[in-house]
Amino acid sequence: MRESWIIAKKELNSFFDSLVAYILLVAFLGFSGFFTWLWGNDIFFHKQASLDIFFNVALWSLFFFIPAITMRQFAEEKKTGTIELLLTKKLSNHQLVIGKFLACLLLVAIALAFTIPYYVSVARLGNIDHGSTITGYLGLILMSSMYIAIGLLASSLTNNQIVAFLMALLIGVVFQFIFGALGSSQSGWLGGILTDLSVPTHYESMSRGVIDTKDVIYFLALTFLGLMLTELNISKRS
Amino acid sequence: MDIVIDGLSKSYGSQKAVDNISFEVRTGEIVGFLGPNGAGKTTTMRMITQYLSPDSGQITIGGKSTTRNNLRGNIGYLPEHNPLYDDMPVIEYLAFCGQLQGIARSNLDQRIREMVVMCGLNDEKHKKIGELSKGYRQRVGLAQAMIHDPAILILDEPTTGLDPNQRVEIRDLIKKLGVHKSVILCTHILPEVEATCDRILIINKGKIVANGTPEALRSHTSGKSFILVDIEGAPREVITQSIKSLPGVSSVGLSADHRLLEVECADGNQTARAIYRLCVGKEWMLLQMSPVEVRLEDIFRNVTMN
Numbered sequence A: 001m002r003e004s005w006i007i008a009k010k011e012l013n014s015f016f017d018s019l020v021a022y023i024l025l026v027a028f029l030g031f032s033g034f035f036t037w038l039w040g041n042d043i044f045f046h047k048q049a050s051l052d053i054f055f056n057v058a059l060w061s062l063f064f065f066i067p068a069i070t071m072r073q074f075a076e077e078k079k080t081g082t083i084e085l086l087l088t089k090k091l092s093n094h095q096l097v098i099g100k101f102l103a104c105l106l107l108v109a110i111a112l113a114f115t116i117p118y119y120v121s122v123a124r125l126g127n128i129d130h131g132s133t134i135t136g137y138l139g140l141i142l143m144s145s146m147y148i149a150i151g152l153l154a155s156s157l158t159n160n161q162i163v164a165f166l167m168a169l170l171i172g173v174v175f176q177f178i179f180g181a182l183g184s185s186q187s188g189w190l191g192g193i194l195t196d197l198s199v200p201t202h203y204e205s206m207s208r209g210v211i212d213t214k215d216v217i218y219f220l221a222l223t224f225l226g227l228m229l230t231e232l233n234i235s236k237r238s
Numbered sequence B: 001m002d003i004v005i006d007g008l009s010k011s012y013g014s015q016k017a018v019d020n021i022s023f024e025v026r027t028g029e030i031v032g033f034l035g036p037n038g039a040g041k042t043t044t045m046r047m048i049t050q051y052l053s054p055d056s057g058q059i060t061i062g063g064k065s066t067t068r069n070n071l072r073g074n075i076g077y078l079p080e081h082n083p084l085y086d087d088m089p090v091i092e093y094l095a096f097c098g099q100l101q102g103i104a105r106s107n108l109d110q111r112i113r114e115m116v117v118m119c120g121l122n123d124e125k126h127k128k129i130g131e132l133s134k135g136y137r138q139r140v141g142l143a144q145a146m147i148h149d150p151a152i153l154i155l156d157e158p159t160t161g162l163d164p165n166q167r168v169e170i171r172d173l174i175k176k177l178g179v180h181k182s183v184i185l186c187t188h189i190l191p192e193v194e195a196t197c198d199r200i201l202i203i204n205k206g207k208i209v210a211n212g213t214p215e216a217l218r219s220h221t222s223g224k225s226f227i228l229v230d231i232e233g234a235p236r237e238v239i240t241q242s243i244k245s246l247p248g249v250s251s252v253g254l255s256a257d258h259r260l261l262e263v264e265c266a267d268g269n270q271t272a273r274a275i276y277r278l279c280v281g282k283e284w285m286l287l288q289m290s291p292v293e294v295r296l297e298d299i300f301r302n303v304t305m306n
Helices: A002-017 A020-038 A052-080 A082-086 A093-113 A116-125 A130-157 A161-185 A188-197 A199-207 A213-236 B041-048 B090-100 B105-118 B134-146 B164-177 B190-196 B214-221 B236-244 B268-282 B296-304
Strands: B003-012 B015-025 B030-034 B056-061 B075-078 B152-156 B182-186 B199-204 B207-212 B225-232 B249-254 B261-265 B285-292
Touching (some): A002 A020, A052 A082, A052 A130, A052 A161, A052 A213, A093 A130, A130 A213, A161 A188, A161 A199, A199 A213, B015 B041, B015 B056, B030 B041, B041 B056, B041 B152, B041 B182, B090 B105, B105 B134, B152 B164, B164 B190, B199 B296, B207 B214, B236 B261, B261 B268
Parallel strands (some): B030 B182, B030 B199, B075 B152
Antiparallel strands (some): B003 B056, B225 B261, B225 B285, B249 B261
């Protein structure tokens, strides 16, 4: 764990050193703030003290931003050869993957922490449902974990960052749209399975305030699967 | 800590990178690991450092097998091309490597200071690694390899990019460290190997083709001696003919600068005496006579080109 934390700290520092973190924070807060408070279907239009709109916008912005923060993680280490440096230290493949995962998740958590004023503002404007807000945030964190795991997997497959980004986005699109679309066009058990594989199915119930073990297991299982495959890839030293 | 390598093999697809090699490196020994590009040097290094796992064979470090134990903490490794994080400042990078190698927080600053002094990084220590010149980058690479005071040092071309003064410094440093550590030094600079290493291993096409001290390799691979002579008192052709007719002399040619005669013979000392007697007998002036050592380069070419 200590080793993973050293890696996580280093990666988090390099996010902030390389402006990636600032760009991400500004873009995420700008994007979600704009759609939550200022434009179109915003909170004032709904006249409801709820962060549903924010959760919806956050889902989409994170969907795009996460591949941008994960693409570098292994692709660059492989390209510059620093992966050899890391993996000849007292550090297992497992600890390295966990460290990188933690760094990305922490960055997302920092971005989400900056939206707590939204919550405070809405709570002051009306009677907010605290439970559904908390589960909404939990849903975002779980979903982010899953997309980070997918992003890391994509990054471990190539030494080209752009390829890693596009690959992560592509896998994301499958989970975000394709499964849902196929699920609704199929009937019977196949349709059920496909719908169950789709991210919005699980995320929406959480952002409505329902914590179903099925949803939590879905996100955690995909996160573990992604990280395990990443580790496998790293150990192959391709 | 001793390294024992036994029957090590590794293939990439159908290509055998390392083919059943065995050797040992003892504590306090500096071994020069030589070979043409693509001979399997880096693959061997990577297997010893547990970056790659061997297809077959055993690597034992300090009595423990690398297949079952993570022994990376005992090894300081400077990989080929010296990969570094360009956006990290030198000190921060050394701290990062030190922490990863498990140096206690209380000891870390002290070790970093020692490394900065030892590797001559003091003037550049606050710069980002990306801003450093090649020589300084190389020093940072060495510093990260040595920061946890490992029992084993594996250095892949440690002096590339250094100027001659720096080379001597690093060479001396390696020699000093080699007294208590096992050092494997991979390089193409042959005089450096002669100046630093106790033993030389030459690998070619995945197999070890030579293993021994520089002296042993010389006598083993050549079996011939060369003597340079300068004689006055007769035309060169006459002298050449006379020397050629001496027993044990196989050929007489001109040296590279065309000033001296180069005598190739089976036994240097015996031929030297014979030449002296020849000169005394014919009343020629013997101006110079010196034995020529077989150069490491020739040995290298000899065992790696066939």
